[in-house]
Amino acid sequence: MSHLADERDELSHLLTQVATGSQGAFAELYRRTAAKLFGVCLRMLADHGEAEEALQEIYTTVWRRAESFDAGRASAMTWLMALARNKVIDRLRQRHEYRPSHSVDLDDLIDDQPGPASRAEATDEYRRLRECLDALEPKQRQSVREAFFSGSTYSELAERCQVPLGTMKSWIRRGLLQLRTCLDA
Template sequence: MQPGRAIEQDVKDVQDELLLKTASGDQSAFAELYRISSPRLYGLCVRMLRERGTAEEVLQEAWITVWHRASTFDRAKASANTWLGTLFRNKAIDRLRQRKEEVLDDPDLMNDLEDDVPSPAEGAEQSQDYLRLSECLEQLRPQQRRAVREAFFSGVTYNELAARCQVPLGTMKSWIRRSLLQLRTCLDP
């Protein structure tokens, strides 16, 4: 294993342990998890929301959710890093949807929002993992690749994707699930 990968694995193991301790009500473990995980999670929120103030609000709301829902973390299903990333991403998507609902009645505001805010996909391009993820995404079939990108970088729901692609909802869910499994296999060292 490469030295950088070994350090990454150590950090992931520490995060797993801290999240498990948090689930049992250990406040010091929660504080340490917050300390080592917040910068990355805050970056995720800023990239998705494009407003620092809103990102800070979502970050705080999500950490409260972590405290209350840490007991649902299952190390066998995902790492703490993945569990936290998913929770924070979903909170950010909820906020984006809320924002879209607020401006839907005013087309000028909607156009301004779309023009001024780079997409989450553009933010992901700046990360060091973008190239690796891009290579793995290219291995997916075009429709599935598009569905995964829209679901995870644009916050489009499965229902919306199914309607856009004119396929049953169950088919869309299967596409996404199989695609994620294929991506996981590709991204795992």
């Protein structure tokens, strides 16, 4: 996995250079990371035009806020992905109307046999999280995963899965606390 570690160092280095105003480093960072972030925008927003707008907003923010990146606190990819998810979720909250997919049974909603986009590229962090997710009760695991990939609120999730709001909150909260215990062990 050493090429992953190298890639990680290179991205951190690029982001540090972007913070000093290097447009060349910014172009290289975009070339290496835009497809990953665009995949996330498309998946969560489910709208090509809006995903493009979100990606533009994300990278203009990267340029302006790169100096707040601290390589000691997070990897460059974690920092970029956090920024991207936050922008996308804020956009979802600004939508006037919630656009639900059809009401479905939770069991049909989520692919519960997931894998990374490319097995060869799975990080140790992913394998670890996967083990801890697998240790959760199915309802907890499925609702945490659905929440993560859809960016939906508790109410939206409860409506879509046709369960009471309190039930959805309890599944997700217990799932999150158990994940923390498992991951921090």
